[in-house]
């Protein structure tokens with residue numbers, strides 16, 4: 163009997179981590195910005211376009227990068243990783259089917275569809291489905307692949323695309339996207355590099371990560387111009403080579419740390435950054451009372467009194483949706499009332515209820531939040547529901563009075579490289595603590611699955 167209970171309790175025990183933040187510290191010093199997650203993921207997928215080795219530097223250490231590595235390995239890409247460098251060789255691709263488990267874990271993996279189709283003539287990839295921030299359709303990717311001559315069908319939730327019989331290549335086309343989609347632009351851009359003839363992409367997304375991709379593809383021998391504008395022109399080439407490429411700095415990570423400085427009313431500097439990529443963020447931070455000084459690839463922020471400003475998210479060069487939640491955390495501490503409107507994703511306001519639990523005053527009207535600043539937030543136990551919401555929880559906790567315990571670090575670790583270490587170096591009182599949770603605490607009730615609520619009860 164003793165033995166059986168022990169086994170049961172061991173098998174139902176899960177080790178998780180939470181972040182413990184003791185707020186109200188000032189920050190000072192310099193933070194090093196990592197390579198951009200959203201660039202690195204798509205640059206890794208571009209290895210599928212060549213049989214030669216691709217060497218990428220400044221790869222951030224993130225769980226999303228691990229999943230992309232696993233996905234590429236599963237179809238035969240040889241990968242070696244040393245610290246922040248990675249080499250990828252897609253000489254012998256074993257299969258054109260991408261496994262559901264990994265595609266499901268990383269929505270961005272759909273960008274593999276374009277290069278795989280272009281290189282080996284077929285691809286089979288499960289529909290990635292929606293996610294916590296809303297329904298995330300891919301019809302623009304599919305329409306683009308069809309326009310390049312692929313026949314595409316969806317069978318039992320799997321997208322199957324192949325070249326028509328007797329064709330060895332995709333065919334260049336004039337494609338006008340119905341919406342500016344980062345993923346669709348990247349997928350079709352990569353596919354078009356090996357197509358026959360010219361492809362023109364109209365209404366393309368203009369994000370810096372797309373420019374980074376085009377720069378690398380051009381180093382591999384592609385002929386692309388116009389990346390970073392709404393019209394991209396690609397002259398298809400016979401084959402691509404390997405190359406060495408350094409991933410651009412992560413503008414979203416940089417924006418998050420700038421907001422960390424503003425919310426704690428602290429002056430810090432960040433390096434490296436590409437200031438031009440952060441213009442929309444600088445503009446809002448200046449408007450709400452921060453001094454922003456750039457020098458080469460560094461930026462220094464010095465906040466004064468923070469006053470309310472309105473923000474509407476939009477595709478680049480607009481204010482990034484990925485910084486909407488962190489900026490809202492800042493506005494909860496501003497003087498006056500601000501209005502933040504989310505226009506890119508349909509369900510990206512889940513941080514509102516958690517911020518209100520810390521004492522903020524936010525009213526939600528659909529995808530618009532009205533935020534009236536309060537003198538002080540209060541630390542509490544918090545649950546992060548998506549990647550950028552989790553960053554917002556950390557920022558709010560840095561400024562709050564008392565201790566906050568944040569669970570849901572799986573999200574945070576997808577997009578921020580050891581965020582707590584970087585914050586600790588500039589003076590934040592933050593640590594990652596291990597919590598061990600028994601799933602069936604009350605044996606009379608039998609097995610109780612872990613939920614964010616049950617973990618939160620344990621942490622609180």
Ligand code: UD1
Nearest residue numbers: 200270298299300301302303341342343344345484506507
């Ligand atoms: C990328 C970024 C993500 C960022 C987002 C918007 C990566 C890995 N992720 O995601 O961090 O938040 O851009 O800047 O780079 N849409 C359609 N039909 C489509 C495709 C998209 O309607 O076929 C819509 C989406 O629902 C969304 C909008 O377009 O409303 C933007 O989505 P998209 O740019 O495709 O986002 P991702 O590439 O998934």
